[in-house]
Structure formats: structure tokens, C-alpha cells
Amino acid sequence: MMRILPVRAGVLLLMLWLLQACAPNVYYPPRDVRLPPPVVESGSQSPVVQPAPYPSSGVIAPQPLPAAPRTQAPAVVALLDTAEQQANSGDLESAAASLERAIRIEPRNPVLWYHLATVRLAQGDAQAAEQLAAKSTSLAPGNNLQQARNWQLIARARHAQNDSRGAAEAEQRARELSAR
């Protein structure tokens, strides 16, 4: 019984979070920049960036360009729903499996990595949770809201590992990002 309690608490936390996170606007499309159809001699240009028509020797260079915002794939939404149900019924391992399935479909979607981190934390694997949240952050540049959530999660993970100083730092990062 003693062992079950923290797990229950974790599940409860997770459910609370899922209620908040799986609200209709859960999906924050990652803001990507895309390495574009490279600049070729003809000088075909993207309408967004207007690099001056500098003399080119025909060198094809990778450049940052914006990508079209990603759509919310129904397959991924369905898997998020499934994961939520599984987590709510206490089957965290299956929830994690469903989220990994979603990550296979959209491997660079930071929201999915964040959800997986949350499930791991509820399972009591704070270290894995922290790393997965960091992965989510690396995939969500410029997305302050998602990054703030990741840092909040990292703070919780560090608390769970009795690292109160690290947790405080993470909370500070989360506050800064939320304020932006």
C-alpha cells in the first residue's frame, strides 16, 4: 500500500494536468524554419525572406526559411485521446506506448515529447522525464509557452529527485518564459 500511494498521487497529478493540457487548444504547432529550396543561379526566392540578389557562384547553400505551420493530424489527435484515457485509468505504461506511437508518426512534435515526459514523471521516472522535457524544448524554439511548460515539468522532476535548488532554477526559467 505504501508503494501505491505515490503512484496514485502521480496519476492524480497527471489527470489534473491532462484536464488542462488536453483542452481543445492543446496543440501548439511547432514554429519551424525550414531549410529551403536552396538558392540556385536562377535566383528563385522565397516570398518571406528577401535575400538581396547577391552574386552567386551557383553554390547551393542551406538557409533558414519559415515552414508552413503543421496541421493537427487526426491520427496524432486520436492517439493523444487514447493516451489520455489510458493514463486516466491508471495504465501509464500503455499511455506511454500510445505516445511513443504518436511520436513515430510525428517525431518532431514537441507536444508529444512533453506528454511522454509527463507520463514518465507520473510513473516515477523523474530522470527520464527531465530528459524528455529537454527534448521537447529543443524541438520548440521560439514557443515560449511550450518551453515554460517543459521547465515547469523539469522543476517537478527535480523536486522529485530532492534537488530543490535545481527545481528553483527551473521554476525561474518557466516564469521568465511565461512572462515573455
Add this chain to the structure above:
Amino acid sequence: MARRRKRGRNHSRRNRTRRSFPWFHLLLALLLVFAGYVVWLDVQVTSQFNGKRWSLPARVYARPLELYAGRELSPGQFASELRALDYRSVNAVHQAGQYSRNRDTFHVMSRAFTFWDGEEPSRRLRVVFSGNTIGTLSDLGTGKSVSLARLDPVLVGSFYPAHNEDRVLLKLDEVPVGLTNALIAIEDRNFYHHHGVSPLAILRAMWANVRAHGVVQGGSTLTQQLVKNFFLTNERSLARKINEAIMALLLEFHYSKDEILEAYLNEVYLAQDGRRSINGFGLASYFYFDRPLSDLTVDQYALLVGLVKGPSYYNPWKHPERARERRNLVLDVMAQMKLLDPQQAARAKTQRLNIGTGHKAINPFPAFLDLVRRQLHTDYRDEDITSEGLRIFTTLDPQVQWALEDALETRLNGIEAARGSGHGKLEGAGVVTSAQGGEVLALAGGRDPRFAGFNRALDASRQVGSLIKPAVYLTALEHPDHYTLATLLDDSPLTWKARNGTVWEPKNYDRENHGEVPLYLALAHSYNVSTARLGLDLGVDNVIATLRRLGVDCKLNPYPSLLLGATEMTPLQVTRMYQTYASGGFDTPLRAITAVLSADRSPLQRYPLNVRAAIRPEYARLITTAMMYVVRIGTGQAIYNVLPADRNVAGKTGTTDDLRDSWFAGFTGDRLGVIWVGRDDNQPTGLTGASGALLVWRDLFARFDDSNWTQTATDGIEYHWIDPQSGLLADSSCPDAVQLPFITGSAPQEQAACAHGNALPEAVDWFKELFR
């Protein structure tokens, strides 16, 4: 004489009385021994039967094919997956395991399957392709769109126990009643009435055989046959017959008819497939007909029942006429026993044999299976793997695997044909993983994909050459106060003296020196001299520390030659190293297994996705950009002779001394591929990384649609236009200006000589614009 006779008589009388007593004792002793023997047999029979758990080989499954609108998949790939799953092409779908195709529209009825995270029900689906993408996915009945469905997974292979018995276990209620009735009719008509041995059956069998002018029935009961298979060897002797009879009686004494029948249905030997013996009706159905027992028609299971008598004598592929006669005889008996009406029997008798292709490769992907077995060994003993009926779910993507096998085989054949060199000297290996998750999607251990021998992907340790260089450059870039992508490196001749007096003079591949070269171009052109000088400045130990962080766990010699790749790694170890680059700086252990279920489909173990931050994402961005220049303008540019220019690829070629090893490691946002080409005898191949391995990689990745890889704008990174000649800030007056990423604040301040103050658009502003 008389005396002698008397004495003799006395003697003989005494002898007689003396003899009678020992006889009695002997008989008693024999009886006791016999009773003891029976008790011993009884213990044997009951303990073995009670504890009889057939050694069930572990089944290894590929990843299931996920179907959803928008998925990259061609109709041809879909069809090949369905064929690999033995789905039958029909005109109208009405049973699980069937599909119909009308150009780009498929109707499929999927099979139910138990995965780790639950049961996937059988579904009737309509899949419409638009080009090489699934356009729509909907329910065939209601027409409603379906967001996600998965097929049952392709069986990759099995791990067999030492005696190579294979079976698919069935419960009695899973066996069609028609089949058990036919079996009893043919093999043991009196089954439900005898006590294990049936003298009547022997007589009846003889009579039946006489009537049929041939051997229709055998005299032994199903129980005796089971005992024979179960406990006894194949020797033919009276002692064995007696043992068999006693054990049959004992078995009947302890167990119900249904228990005995179920054991028989799973035990009976029904075919030989190479070294593997096919036992039980469950597997025999797949073996002969490519489908489960429940799907068989009456003529098909009549054939199976007929085969019990002699699987090799009646082998339907080798002796179709014998098999057909035997099947028809079974059908006649069934009709005669009123198990079939005569018309049904007559119709069934006209059927062709309807057998499958047979001779399936048991393990179609031996190299991948080898990896699975090794990863399993960290958690399971060998006997668990071969006997517990584990269901192992892996990351193998058959589509990627087929593509890899084909690319490797075709390209190596092509190279050898073009050079007119002897066929088969060149070998190769390859690994493909998912870039973010580290899942091994495909693995080739050699150019012959069915060869289960030397697995080069796992066991061929070869010099890696320039593949190691990104680690040197990364070590530098992690000190943004000293090094950026634009920092000029010195490529002038280098002589390095070790403390012991040995001299090292690395040379460039083109035997020339290139003066001052910006860092990103030194990597792109894979210059040895500037790389060696950079590595010596950084310290070999620091480069080794970087390699360790990247996940390299093999032995590394702390000598300067390490900086140019004078160290051996297997293709899989190289993959692990590049995985960290491909995943944006996260060391991701390579996984071939996702989950293991027990034989009764309850979850045993899951192998979760784990990552570990190894390089800060900003630095990963810098080194990835440099590797993009490798393929845009450097040693890897042949990639774009085939791949479309808008496809982003980062990669590195590797070539070793005397052209012994040809390597290419490259990744997109979705996949990482590592290819090695060389010879098993380590002789020169005449191939550089670019003229060998790169071509295989290119052929392979040309089949993928990894076109949506976007360079994610990373916090802490800013872009600047740079003049490659000077490594300084450029403007539109500068020819060849390139836009490079810098750690915030680390970009050069100075303007290049070519710059006349004509502003180029500033990436920083543009990013701000984007995120406002």
C-alpha cells in the same frame, strides 16, 4: 551304479525342490519390479503430461503498419506489405485477411491482433491512395473516416529451441469440429470408447484395410500415437510396444479424452521444413495453406488429416498425386461415416490441392533477427527465448528493410559490373534508424540479405576514417569564444613530433594544402591537415571525451591519428555516434525491441523511448549545418545528382587508407542511414566514401519522402552572412556569401574586404518577424 543312481536321483529330487522355491521368488520379484516399473512410468507420464509445456519458439514481429490519411506510402508498398502478411487478394472482401484492389483504392479486412497496448480489432477499411500518400482512410461499412488503424505485424522470424520443433498452440475449441471428427474417423474410430489400447481397433483396422485394398487405418489408438510422439524414441521393438501400451493405459486413466485429443492435435508431426519440424495442426495449416486452421475448407483439412500417416510420403509438393488420393480417401471415409453428405464429399474431391507456395524462408531478415537476439540476451536466458513462446515486438520496418537490401545489392552489383571486376568480392552493410527515436528500422549484414552468417553491421569492426571528423569540429564549436563555423583554420603542411620522437605528417586526400579555410569548409571538403591541426590544438583527450558523450563506447587509442579516424568501429557503433547528431544532440540508445508479451499475450516488458541530452541543441545545430555543407558543396555533393535540391540532408563521407573502406553516414529529420562498403579480406576496393557507400545511401534515401525536414530555429542561435574567403561579415557585394548560424554573440564583428556596406537581409530581424 545303484548307489550312484540313487545318489543321482536324490540329487535330482533335491534339485527339483530347491528349484521350485526360487521360481516363485523370482516371479514375485519380477512382479514387484514390474509394478515398480509401472509406478515409475506412471510418474513419468503424469509429471510430463501435467507439466507438458511445449517448447514454443519466440515469435518476432515487425512494427505494425500504421494507416492514416497523409501517411507516406505508395500503393505498391501497401500491396507488398499485404502480401508479406499473406492477405489474400479477392474480388469482394468478406473475411479477415482479405483485400481487393482497384487501382489506387484498396478494400481490406484487417485481422484482429493483440499488441502491448491492447487489442486491435479486425476492421473493414477502405484505403484510397493519392500518389504515394494515403489520401483517405475510411470504414468500408459506414463510410465514416477512420483516423488511425494498424494492420497485424509481419512475422519477422522465430527463435527455435535446439530440437527445432515449431508449432502454433491451439485449444481444442479452436480446432474445427469437422477436422477432429475426420481425424478420429481415420486414425482411431473407437477413440471415445477405448481405454488407451484397443484390440478391437486393430481388428477393425485390418478389416478396413482389406476392404479398401490398402492400408487405410493403423491399429494404434490416438493415445498410443501420442505416447509414441511424446515419450518414446523411434526404435521399433516389442519392449517399446509394451511400454507404449502401458503408458497409453496410464494416460487414459489420468486424463480426459478431450485433454488427450488436444495434446495430440498440438503434438502430431505434420511436416519437415529444412531443419525445422512442423508439429501440430495449428502451424501445419500455415505451413501448407498460408492461413489459420479456422480458415480451411473441408478438402484442405481432409488433406491435413491424411498427412498424419506420413508427411513425407504424402508430401503434396513432391507427390501431389499421392496426396490427392490420400485426401480423397479421407473424404470418402468422412462421407461413409456421415460426417459429410455425399455431394459435399464429391465436390471436395474435385478440388485441386490448394496448397501455398511452401518453402518460406523461416527468418526472412536474419541480420536484424541477430540484433534482436543480442538485445534480448541482456534480459532473457537462451532457453526463455527459444521455449517460452515470447511474442517480441520490434522496430523493423519491412518497407525500409526491403529498400535497404535492394539498394545495397543493386548498387554493389552495378559497381562491380561497371568496373568489370570479379563478382562478389565487394561486401557491404547498412543500418537505418529513426532519427529522433533511435529505433532500428532496417539492418543489412551483407549484400546477400538471406545469408544468416557473418553480420557485418554488428561484427565488422573497420577503420572509420573521416566519419570521426565531425566530433573534432564539434569539440571546437563547443567553445564559441574561440571557434565558429567561420573561423579560419590553417591547412598548411603539418609535422607533429611525438615525445618518443615519431613524426606524424598527415596529408590531404588531394595531396595539396589549401591555406586558410573556414571551419565549415574544412569539414565539407574533409581536409585532413587542418582537421589534424585543429584536433591537436583542442587535445586528443578532449575529442575522445566528445566521442564518449556521443555514445561511442568502443576502445579509442589516444593518439593523434585518432583525429583522422584511425580507429575501428562497426556500422552499428557508427550509427550510435551519428544518432546523437541526427537527434539534435540527444544520445538515444538504439532499440530493436519495443515490447515483449508472454505466450498468453500478457505484457512482460517494454523497452521505452529514452533520450539523454549529450550536446547542447545549439552546438548540434552548428555541426549539423556543417554536415549539410558536406553534401551541398563538399565531398558528399553527389547526393544531389539524384535527390531533389529542396531535400535537406546532413552527412559525412569516410574513406580509409588505400581505399579499403568506403563509408557514408547521413541523416534527414526523419531517418539516419549508415552504409559501409569494403571487402572481408580488408583489401583495397578502389572506392572512396563518395564513390561507394554514398551511392548506396543515395539509392536508398531517394525512395523516402523525408522532405519536410526543417531546420528548427534554435534559441541561442543567430544567422549572419559570411564571406567564405575571409570568414568575416559579408554583404551583397561579396561573391559566394553564405548564411551561417552562430551562437548568439559569437559572430565576427569585422566586415570582409569585399563588403561595401550594402546590407544583406539580417536573419536576426527576420526571426524576430517570424515570432512576433
